Amino acid sequence: MKSLRPTTLRRRVGAPLVAGLAVLALAACAGNSADTDEADLGSSTNQAESGSNDEAGDTVVIGFSAPQADHGWMASITESARKVAEQYDDVELRVAEGTNDVNLQISQVETFINDKVDAIVLLPFDGAAMTPVALQAMEAGIPVINVDREFDDPNAARVTVLGDNYGMGVSAGQYICSQLGDQPDAVVAEIAGIDSLPLTQDRSQGFEDALGECGLDVDARQAAEFTVESGEEVTANLLQAEPEIDAIWNHDDDQGVGVLAAIENAGRDEFFMVGGAGSANAMRSIQADDGVLQATVVYPSTQAADGIKLARLLVQQKAMGDLVEVEVPRTVQLYAPVVTADNVDQFIDSAFES
Template sequence: MSKKLIGFQMLFVLLVIILAGCGSSEKDKKNIVIGAAMPVFDDKFLSYLYDGIKEYDKEHDDVEVKMVDAKNDSGKQISQVETFVSQAVDAIIINPVDTDAVAPMVDIANGAGIPVIMVNRMPDEKTMEKIYAYVGSESLEAGFIQMEKVAEMLDGKGNIGIINGTLGDEAVVKRTKGNKDVVQKNPSIKIIREATADWQRSQGITLMENWIQSGEHFDAIVSNNDEMAIGAIMALEQAGKRGNIIVAGIDGTPDALEFVKEGKLDVTAFQDAYGQGKGAIEAAIKAVNGEVVNDKFINIPFELITKDNVDEYIKKWEK
């Protein structure tokens, strides 16, 4: 074989390698990397939101989601967002540990030209102006329709306890305000206890046990979410004190719907966690592609659930 032919063959092989490398590089460039900074993985309701994000990730080969757990630590979440920025992700989804602490995270991302989508927990108006979109439900509405139904069931009078989620959360502030707006319209309804159970079923049990030991009489327990409401139900049942006490939650999780169907949980308000997660990552993709949203608040309305309509919501969770 002539030296010239060998030279041509070597040149051809080199060109193939270079072109293959370029093709791989071009393919890599098509991949969209989304950072998802989540508050805590150990949360029943939020697990469905995470499923909405993960399912989208699985169905789209050109999308990669890096999801991290802040373990309910705002400082840790800020550090995680900084890491996403250093990795030059294409967009960042944030479900903040504390909405009051989210502004620095948004500023860090904006400084690097990375769009931010917030989900489930709404930021203040100033921060809202700096993000691409917020995907979630109006918590004030949830607290209002929840308490309106409880007031109706109480015939406008009685003693209630309000169980708060993690203090400082936007959802806690607004859901509780919605509750109290209804109470103000019903002066014969008295709030005799209010305390936090940090969104957790186990803490809902402990809090309700303490309230039972106080000896006070409750006509209703109104909880910022289903998990704490379920905890309250368990504590009341274990103490033999359930009686006719009305218990209300918010979120409409599969566990809660079973409690509603069994007649144990009287009221809840459906919040489409899976839809929020899916909506958040869809908004992130739009941001990466340069699409403009007409309304930064992508609202997914709450819907009231009682035993009368629980079956239709159970079907929503069936896959």
């Protein structure tokens, strides 16, 4: 992907960072803390006004499948889906056991098809591998809501709910520009996720493009594996190689636990760090101002919860209440806001635990 010219970048990311943070976009339609029982995940049908989208209707049976909850963000994906379903008296959610086995996930969807559920919300372990069975569901008249990892064929889903990986990089880069834009010689480092994944490539490209807007670039980069152990290992290597750093962007707050451990072990504090995904422990550190972590960029773990709400609307033949259109949109992409000490209180109650 080529670097974008300044006007093109502004067109892609919309309003500047400050305006974007004020708007907060659509991402906050559901909470996502697995440990917060009181998190508000949307209106309950018991409290819905007559004629509203949340008013109880015919029961909707929704099948849900996602990968194994082997890290905090993924655990919150499933927990948030459960919580939002529980807030609707007219939703029956059937949750398949989380799995990283593609063949098992295919069989889960086949079971939903055979059971004639009303809709399927699916976060694929592998979008390409799950495309054929998703097409089968659609051909059987069961709408599929594709979450986070896209299918190969757009016809395999009625609705796709996505985070914004490119936008995460842009938000992180714009924030660093706001802090270091008057220091053209500032040293910026990046701790990425798995380099072979398109999501990592998109995050890195957005980061590079945004830094270029203020004349900065990525001076040092290490790729980790989205785990605590890998985050600690690659950060230790980066710190040994770079005697002076002004800012670090870490793509993922789960691996950030290891990143911060390596920074503490090295006794380094001359730089500030921006996290990624928006975990509760990262936000608590930002609140406490107790280390180098100064901000994090949200990648919502509410996507499946939004998928449940959209599935319900589809089956009940309703539209999104704040839109003029009479049909649910085909694609919903959530915003990637930056969380700092100034606005952390707006986000921490719906954050996931790493």
